[in-house]
Amino acid sequence: MKWSEIMIHTTNEAIEPISNILHEAGASGVVIEDPFDLVKEREDQFGEIYQLNPDDYPEEGVIIKAYLSVNSFLGETVEEIKQAINNLALFNIDIGQNHVTISEVNEEEWATAWKKYYNPxxxxxxxxxxxxxxxxxxxxxxxxxxxxxxxxxxxxxxxxxxxxxxxxxxxxxxxxxxxxxxxxxxxxxxxxxxxxxxxxxxxxxxxxxxxxxxxxxxxxxxxxxxxxxxxxxxxxxxxxxxxxxxxxxxxxxxxxxxxxxxxxxxxxxxxxxxxxxxxxxxxxxxxxxxxxxxxxxxxxxxxxxxxxxxxx
Structure with missing residues (x-):
């Protein structure tokens, strides 16, 4: 099965509502690339937790990734996602750059790619x-x-x-x-x-x-x-x-x-x-x-x- 990766460049404020939009659109999970993760102070308090690669993170803002199955409704689904994100501005939620990109990945890549972001x-x-x-x-x-x-x-x-x-x-x-x-x-x-x-x-x-x-x-x-x-x-x-x-x-x-x-x-x-x-x-x-x-x-x-x- 082929999967489409949707990537949204946005803000911290918009993480939760956009994640919900993606789930409602059928995404099985989301990956959040937040540069704050590279400098969180809690590692100092609780010990070394995990290693992160700075190259995976944007210089500013947050990137949210989700995976949708490639089917005949994909184009319509993506447009609905974009519209729902745009509508967040009506609630005074800062959506930042709101740059959306789509790319195709195979099932093996999808099944393992997001796991590297999630550790004890x-x-x-x-x-x-x-x-x-x-x-x-x-x-x-x-x-x-x-x-x-x-x-x-x-x-x-x-x-x-x-x-x-x-x-x-x-x-x-x-x-x-x-x-x-x-x-x-x-x-x-x-x-x-x-x-x-x-x-x-x-x-x-x-x-x-x-x-x-x-x-x-x-x-x-x-x-x-x-x-x-x-x-x-x-x-x-x-x-x-x-x-x-x-x-x-x-x-x-x-x-x-x-x-x-x-x-x-x-x-x-x-x-x-x-x-x-x-x-x-x-x-x-x-x-x-x-x-x-x-x-x-x-x-x-x-x-x-x-x-x-x-x-x-």
């Missing part, structure tokens, strides 16, 4: 993300390992917005807590919450592909007795209250449902919000506070912001 990565004091095909042994007895298969993807668990969420979960989730993960994607945050001791985790996503991907990863990490994955639009129709709500989605979406989060979180419970670019930090902060939360910690990684907020 220690992302916090406790957690290491490990791809399913890699052999990895815990360095310490308290290390927690999350295995992910990004074949259906929605991120490899190592994007700054995800890393900050996991670090925030470490600081907030207690034994037997209940958690809701809004916009679960690969399910990585739900898995992390379960491994940290949460007794019940509800993982929600509107995208059916994400739901299936999360279910596979939950089972892979043997936490299906604690994590329930469902298709749902944000918190619509959800009843009861939980100890922690975590959401790693677009800033605009976070601002649209902070009141619903306040209803879903117990008094003295926590709301972890990530996926926020620096330019929208104050807007999101104001929305969270206006819904009755107090910001107890602001986490910053590269150009991204995450808030840990406590309900009064």
């Amino acid at each position: 990565v220690k992302i916090s004091e406790k957690f290491t993300i490990v791809p399913t095909w890699e052999k990895y042994e815990a360095v310490s007895s308290d290390e927690l390992i999350i295995e992910l298969d990004p074949g259906m993807a929605f991120g490899t668990g190592t994007h700054p917005t995800t890393v900050m969420c996991i670090q925030a979960l470490e600081r907030t989730v207690k034994q037997n807590d209940t958690v809701i993960d809004v916009g679960t994607g690969s399910g990585v945050l739900s898995i992390a919450a379960a491994l940290l001791g949460a007794s019940q985790v509800t993982a929600l996503d509107l995208d059916e592909v994400a739901v299936q991907s999360a279910k596979l990863n939950v089972k892979l990490n043997k936490v299906q007795d604690k994590v329930t994955v469902s298709k749902n639009d944000l918190l619509n129709g959800m009843n009861g209250q939980v100890d922690v709500v975590v959401s790693n989605i677009l800033a605009e979406v976070i601002m649209s449902f902070t009141d619903d989060v306040a209803k879903a979180v117990k008094p003295n419970g926590y709301f972890i919000a990530s996926g926020i670019i620096q330019q929208k930090k104050d807007q999101v902060k104001d929305a969270i506070i206006s819904s009755g939360f107090t910001i107890v910690e602001t986490i910053v990684m590269e150009d991204w912001i995450a808030f840990i907020a406590k309900r009064g």
Whole structure:
């Protein structure tokens, strides 16, 4: 089978929405070439993680690659992808150069090319993300390992917005807590919450592909007795209250449902919000506070912001 590689030169801000557009168009996974990966400071904190070739990365901006099967609908699909990316500007999302190129690769190249970007990565004091095909042994007895298969993807668990969420979960989730993960994607945050001791985790996503991907990863990490994955639009129709709500989605979406989060979180419970670019930090902060939360910690990684907020 022949595959077509679509390559988009864009910005950090546009990574998540463009990745979702590609998945919705039928891509089985995405590769993100971000020059920030070459200079991340976390290697110094957690030790050498992996080696990267600077020649694989753009001098500025970010390159997102995805692979689509070559068929009679390919041209139409590519045009729909381009239009959907252009429409992001309507939401004040900076799409940068937005330079799109298409090239053809054979199945053998496609099957292995993206794997070189995905290696075991220690992302916090406790957690290491490990791809399913890699052999990895815990360095310490308290290390927690999350295995992910990004074949259906929605991120490899190592994007700054995800890393900050996991670090925030470490600081907030207690034994037997209940958690809701809004916009679960690969399910990585739900898995992390379960491994940290949460007794019940509800993982929600509107995208059916994400739901299936999360279910596979939950089972892979043997936490299906604690994590329930469902298709749902944000918190619509959800009843009861939980100890922690975590959401790693677009800033605009976070601002649209902070009141619903306040209803879903117990008094003295926590709301972890990530996926926020620096330019929208104050807007999101104001929305969270206006819904009755107090910001107890602001986490910053590269150009991204995450808030840990406590309900009064």
